[in-house]
Amino acid sequence: MVQPAPFTSRPFAFDTEFDAAGSVVRPSTFRPAKRAYLPAEVEALVAQARLEAREAALAEVGSIQAMGIAAIGQAMETAVPALNHVAQTHRAQSAELAVTAARVIAGVALDHLPLGPVQSALEALGQEIDASPRLVIRASGLDDAARAGIEALAADAGFSGVLAFRDDAALPVAAFSLEWADGRADFDPAAAALRISAALMSALASEAGHAESVLPGKDF
Numbered sequence: 001m002v003q004p005a006p007f008t009s010r011p012f013a014f015d016t017e018f019d020a021a022g023s024v025v026r027p028s029t030f031r032p033a034k035r036a037y038l039p040a041e042v043e044a045l046v047a048q049a050r051l052e053a054r055e056a057a058l059a060e061v062g063s064i065q066a067m068g069i070a071a072i073g074q075a076m077e078t079a080v081p082a083l084n085h086v087a088q089t090h091r092a093q094s095a096e097l098a099v100t101a102a103r104v105i106a107g108v109a110l111d112h113l114p115l116g117p118v119q120s121a122l123e124a125l126g127q128e129i130d131a132s133p134r135l136v137i138r139a140s141g142l143d144d145a146a147r148a149g150i151e152a153l154a155a156d157a158g159f160s161g162v163l164a165f166r167d168d169a170a171l172p173v174a175a176f177s178l179e180w181a182d183g184r185a186d187f188d189p190a191a192a193a194l195r196i197s198a199a200l201m202s203a204l205a206s207e208a209g210h211a212e213s214v215l216p217g218k219d220f
Helices: 039-112 116-124 144-156 189-207
Strands: 024-026 134-139 162-167 176-180 183-187
Touching (some): 039 116, 116 144
C-alpha cells in the first residue's frame, strides 16, 4: 500500500488578531512563497548571487594567503639561524684565507727585506732610545752587511750611542730583540701573525653575537 505524501502545503492561515472594535492588533506573519519573478528581479538575484560568490571566493583566497604567509614566516624563522651560521662560517673561512695569504706574502717580503722590521722599530723608538748610551740588538744572521745596515738605520733614527750585536741562531728570519737602558722591544713574525689572526677571529665572534674574547695571552 502506497503511503500518501505528508501534507506540507499551507493553503490557508488566518492568524491575524483583532480587538473588540475590529482593529488589527497583530497582523498575520504568513507570507506566501513567490512563484514568479520579473526579469529585473531575476537579474538582481543573479547579481546578488555573483556578489556573494565573489565575496566568498575572496575570503577563501585571503585565508589561503594568510596561511601561506604564516608558512613562509615559519620557514624563515627556521632558516635564519642556519643562514646566519653559514654566513658566519663563510666570513671566518674568508678571513682565515686572507690571513694565510698575508702570511705567505709577508714571508716572501721578509726574506727579501729582513731588516725592514728593525728599521720600523728604530724609527718608532727613535725618541726613547736617543738618550740611551747603549743599544743591544739580538737577531739571527747578523753578518757584516747586516750589522752595517743596522748601524746606518740607527744613525738615521738619531741614535748616537753604542750598538752591541748578539747573533741568535734560534730566532727566525726578521725576528729581533732590542734592549736599552730602560726598555725592551721584541718582534717575532710568527707570533705577530698569530695575534693578528686571533684579533680577527675575536672581531668575527663579537659580530656574531659572541662577546667572549678568544685572544691568547700577550707575549710582548
